[in-house]
Amino acid sequence: MTLVRERRHQEPLTLSIPPLLDHRTAFSVASSSSSPDSSPVETINDLEKLAVLGQGSGGTVYKTRHRRTKTFYALKVLRSNLNTTVATTTAVEVDILKRIKSSFIVKCYAVFHNSSDLCFVMELMEKGSLHDALLAQQVFTESMISTLANRILQGLRYLQEMRIVHGDIKPSNLLINNKGEVKIADFGASRIVAGGDYGQGRCEKWGFGGEVGFAGDVWSLGVVVLECYIGRYPLTKVGDKPDWAALICAICCNEKVEIPMSGSPEFRDFVGRCLEKDWRKRGTVEELLRHSFVKIR
Numbered sequence: 001m002t003l004v005r006e007r008r009h010q011e012p013l014t015l016s017i018p019p020l021l022d023h024r025t026a027f028s029v030a031s032s033s034s035s036p037d038s039s040p041v042e043t044i045n046d047l048e049k050l051a052v053l054g055q056g057s058g059g060t061v062y063k064t065r066h067r068r069t070k071t072f073y074a075l076k077v078l079r080s081n082l083n084t085t086v087a088t089t090t091a092v093e094v095d096i097l098k099r100i101k102s103s104f105i106v107k108c109y110a111v112f113h114n115s116s117d118l119c120f121v122m123e124l125m126e127k128g129s130l131h132d133a134l135l136a137q138q139v140f141t142e143s144m145i146s147t148l149a150n151r152i153l154q155g156l157r158y159l160q161e162m163r164i165v166h167g168d169i170k171p172s173n174l175l176i177n178n179k180g181e182v183k184i185a186d187f188g189a190s191r192i193v194a195g196g197d198y199g200q201g202r203c204e205k206w207g208f209g210g211e212v213g214f215a216g217d218v219w220s221l222g223v224v225v226l227e228c229y230i231g232r233y234p235l236t237k238v239g240d241k242p243d244w245a246a247l248i249c250a251i252c253c254n255e256k257v258e259i260p261m262s263g264s265p266e267f268r269d270f271v272g273r274c275l276e277k278d279w280r281k282r283g284t285v286e287e288l289l290r291h292s293f294v295k296i297r
């Protein structure tokens, strides 16, 4: 996963942008709240592509501008020469996006699709991802990490109330806007779990009503927090290739993840609660939101 991420970020980002396709089918996930929802995107051709913002495993994200309202949006275009598995995953993602409305999660205003592409019109997060910030060697103070962790936890609390397991909390899925606010993005690996109000959508029953999945999101938050503190992926040694074998060994064979002694007691305890190996003993989102490291004072 990390390898894919690193390889992608090494690829040159081309600005020769292909024209938008004639997307005939659209289903809006827009809500009727404040700007820029008030100027929703009705067809994909309302948007003019300006630049490539990034590339993921399944497609490309563009910066776009609404031709009439001049509002900026991010447009994620997934190549959907869909096999059944990808189609199912994507259907879950769209279903999830339709439900979500939280200031801690990147908004999706509309989804357009045709036979070859699936396009998500999203809130533009001007400062890119936390992964980009880490690559730029931005130094994160404990105070910054505390604010960031608090926001991610609030996003996770919202998702848990909706019975959604994110499943892929990592720096490239945490985006930053102009105000410096971090929001959770990318529901491509997410699941709706049993036990909530999930209407007609696809629901997957995970063990213990999804608690294992929620605990997995908390573990990933711990890894992100540690990565921000030490400035590199924390579960493998410096210079080690973070391939699957190294990762599985690091997670399963090591007694405990090392938390730097230079951190404050609050920081160390918080990370320890997130990275508790036994998911039953791991800190829950509610508990961690009350932790002195992230509590809003």
Ligand SMILES: Nc1ncnc2c1ncn2[C@@H]1O[C@H](COP(=O)(O)OP(=O)(O)OP(=O)(O)O)[C@@H](O)[C@H]1O
Binding pocket: 004, 005, 053, 054, 055, 056, 057, 058, 059, 060, 061, 074, 076, 106, 122, 123, 124, 125, 126, 128, 129, 131, 132, 172, 173, 175, 185, 186
């Ligand atoms: N809403 C957005 N606003 C601004 N930039 C974005 C937005 N969404 C994505 N990006 C940028 O595009 C990059 C690619 O995003 P994408 O969701 O396609 O893949 P990823 O999460 O980085 O990787 P993977 O596909 O492996 O999960 C992100 O890392 C980020 O830099």
